Amino acid sequence: MSRIGKKPVELPAGVTASLSGQTIEVKGPKGTLSFSATDDVTITIDGNTVTVDPRGSSKRARQQWGMSRSMIANLVTGVTEGFKKELDIVGVGYRASAQGNSIKLNLGLSHDVDFPVPAGVTVTTPKPTEIILEGIDAQLVGETAAKIREWRRPEPYKGKGIRYRGEYIFQKEGKKK
Structure with a gap:
């Protein structure tokens, strides 16, 4: 189990996220950033939280799980604080x-x-x-x-x-x- 991947990413006030396929786009006060995840993970947006789940128990899926969550957290940090x-x-x-x-x-x-x-x-x-x-x-x-x-x-x-x-x-x- 990925300790990093399990945590949901909170979207602060003024930040919106949209999902199209495997690409997530985050808009905030400083700009817009996007990240394309691999097919090994599933990204879901529930209100003001973004969660990432693996699509299997393979080693690659578990690696992409934590990395994708970190990349999405960096997008949120980038558009709010920089x-x-x-x-x-x-x-x-x-x-x-x-x-x-x-x-x-x-x-x-x-x-x-x-x-x-x-x-x-x-x-x-x-x-x-x-x-x-x-x-x-x-x-x-x-x-x-x-x-x-x-x-x-x-x-x-x-x-x-x-x-x-x-x-x-x-x-x-x-x-x-």
Whole structure:
């Protein structure tokens, strides 16, 4: 039994959900999102709750059960509150600045990196060493943050690079003479 899949997803006030086949569409104050579930699960909408049930006892059906419920919960969270990822830049001379729908990253490379931000994600840089990504799609916000972090991952000796806010970097000890 899936512990996550058993819980129904509550729809808060101002959020509506509609079902057509295996595709659920959730509308809220911040926008509209949809998710297409596989044929291994059954989605039902009862008033202000959405429930997901497996269509069998196969391993794949049980896997899709919990995953589909989590995806629907993310849709509801996205259209009500939205998602936010915060990145910190650590390193001498490393900085970022938001310019329209792109970010200019100065990361100690021989060139500046102009990173285009996808539609649906808004970027702000309150300080030159902070990047804040916000949007309603959890997957898109997370993937964009990961792609930005990929340009200069934190290294284990000095800790320089782009890291998530609150991320712990294990510091290695350097060479001893």
